[in-house]
Structure formats: C-alpha cells, structure tokens
Amino acid sequence: MMGEPQIGDVIGELLRDTLAVATGVGPRPLVGGRLPRPVIEIIERDDGLINGAPAAHYLDGPADWQPYDHRAVDRVRGETLDIGTGAGRIALLLQERGVPVTGLDTSAGALAVSRRRGVRRLVHGTVDTHVADGQRYDTFLLLGNNLGLFEGRERAPGFLAALAALARPGAQIIAHGTDPYGTRDPLHTGYHERNRRRGRLGGQLRLRLRYRELGTEWFDYLVCSADEFAALVHGTGWQLTDVDDRDAPYYLATLRLADSP
Numbered sequence: 241m242m243g244e245p246q247i248g249d250v251i252g253e254l255l256r257d258t259l260a261v262a263t264g265v266g267p268r269p270l271v272g273g274r275l276p277r278p279v280i281e282i283i284e285r286d287d288g289l290i291n292g293a294p295a296a297h298y299l300d301g302p303a304d305w306q307p308y309d310h311r312a313v314d315r316v317r318g319e320t321l322d323i324g325t326g327a328g329r330i331a332l333l334l335q336e337r338g339v340p341v342t343g344l345d346t347s348a349g350a351l352a353v354s355r356r357r358g359v360r361r362l363v364h365g366t367v368d369t370h371v372a373d374g375q376r377y378d379t380f381l382l383l384g385n386n387l388g389l390f391e392g393r394e395r396a397p398g399f400l401a402a403l404a405a406l407a408r409p410g411a412q413i414i415a416h417g418t419d420p421y422g423t424r425d426p427l428h429t430g431y432h433e434r435n436r437r438r439g440r441l442g443g444q445l446r447l448r449l450r451y452r453e454l455g456t457e458w459f460d461y462l463v464c465s466a467d468e469f470a471a472l473v474h475g476t477g478w479q480l481t482d483v484d485d486r487d488a489p490y491y492l493a494t495l496r497l498a499d500s501p
C-alpha cells in the first residue's frame with residue numbers, strides 16, 4: 241500500500257546513523273547535503289498517536305544517565321545478561337567494571353553498533369532462543385524501559401519461564417518500568433480505558449517504530465504500574481522483592497528466583 245513502510249531493522253539503522261552523527265564517521269543523514277540532521281525515532285501507537293524522540297540518548301555515557309540507571313547497575317552481581325542491549329551503553333560500563341556481561345538483542349544492526357563501541361560478548365536473538373546456547377546468568381537487566389518486553393498478561397509467564405531456564409540459582413532480574421497512570425491527558429486516559437475494555441492492561445501499548453523508509457511490525461510493549469507488574473509475576477517461579485520508585489513515575493523492579501523445592 242502507498243505510504244506503508246518497508247519492514248526492516250529500524251533500531252539497527254537508527255543506531256548506525258546515530259553513531260555516525262555522534263562520531264562524524266561514515267555516511268549520515270544531512271540537511272541539504274551539508275548539516276547533520278538529528279536522528280529521530282518515530283513511535284506510532286495503534287490509535288494514531290505519533291511521537292518522535294531523539295535517538296542520541298541510546299549512546300549516552302554514565303555522566304548523562306538518569307539516577308535509576310546508576311542504581312540498577314550498582315545492583316548487578318555475577319554473570320549478567322543485558323536484554324535489549326541497544327547500542328550497549330549499559331554493557332560498556334559493566335565491562336569497564338570487570339562484570340562478565342553479554343548483550344542480547346533482536347536487532348543485528350544494534351549488535352553491530354554495540355560491537356563497534358567495544359562490547360565484547362553479544363548474542364543475536366530473544367531470551368527464548370538463547371536458552372539453547374547453554375549460557376546461564378546471575379543477573380538479567382531490562383533497562384531503558386525494557387520492562388516493556390513483558391508485553392502483557394499473555395507473554396509475561398513465557399518470558400519469565402525463559403529467564404528461569406537461563407538462570408543460575410538465586411538469580412535476579414532488574415527491570416526499569418514506567419507507571420503510565422499519573423497522566424490526565426484524555427488521549428492517554430482514553431487509550432488506557434479502551435485497552436481495558438478489550439481485556440488488555442491499560443498501558444499495554446500496541447506500537448510500531450519507524451525510521452526513514454523502514455518500519456517494524458506492530459508489537460505489544462508494556463507500560464504498567466508496579467501493582468500490575470506484581471500481579472503478572474505472582475504464581476511464577478519469580479518473586480518481586482523490591483520496587484524502587486524514588487524517581488516516580490519511573491521504577492526499578494527487582495525479582496528473585498524462588499528456591500527450587
């Protein structure tokens with residue numbers, strides 16, 4: 241159909257161009273063929289809402305991080321899997337600290353950018369496909385709002401089961417989420433209400449990403465309250481042991497693998 245994007249590696253292309261703009265190395269988007277054009281991630285929601293966010297933050301060093309990112313990395317221990325590593329900003333700091341860390345991502349382009357930035361251990365795939373590789377972990381990170389990868393009530397148990405299969409005894413998950421319900425904007429409150437009427441969690445977003453001519457398929461991304469998250473975890477092999485909401489509406493949820501019987 242006219243105007244529909246070509247399905248492709250949106251994050252990979254976007255991060256490659258973001259790195260080129262930041263370093264001045266390699267082909268990069270230019271205004272009028274001369275001036276650097278900032279790289280913008282376009283996020284489309286299924287009600288027609290479109291947001292644009294500068295992508296440069298994916299490359300940020302620790303000096304530009306939010307306080308909760310620092311608190312998250314300070315809780316890391318042991319063999320660590322950075323799930324949805326993106327441009328590898330978290331993995332790079334952990335490597336510097338001598339933490340054995342692996343970056344996992346579904347985007348081949350994101351992994352290429354992470355590799356160029358110096359991340360040594362990288363895996364292309366999902367938590368489900370990674371189980372067969374035999375590697376096991378003490379800490380799983382879902383930063384940069386990647387609690388969203390739980391998607392919703394249907395996916396969460398399978399996602400947690402894959403993490404349990406990848407876990408060493410006593411493993412922990414540290415996930416960064418955002419409580420979406422503080423808003424009074426009718427565009428968002430109406431969206432949450434329509435979602436609930438369809439049996440979905442209010443902040444179970446249906447999104448696709450776009451960059452230049454490329455788009456992703458539509459996917460679910462979960463933005464939920466800590467209480468909703470606790471309900472998703474309840475009855476699985478994981479226990480929600482801490483919610484750090486010092487930077488509300490952002491929070492860090494820590495889960496621990498319950499002892500096997």
Ligand SMILES: C[S@@+](CC[C@H](N)C(=O)[O-])C[C@H]1O[C@@H](n2cnc3c(N)ncnc32)[C@H](O)[C@@H]1O
Pocket residue numbers: 251297298323324325326327328329330344345346347350365366367382383384385386389
């Ligand atoms: C919002 S970015 C976060 C990047 C990074 N964690 C950070 O804080 O800068 C999300 C990343 O997750 C990756 N991703 C999306 N779905 C994934 C999945 N099912 N498994 C692994 N990675 C995924 C994307 O390709 C992207 O690089």
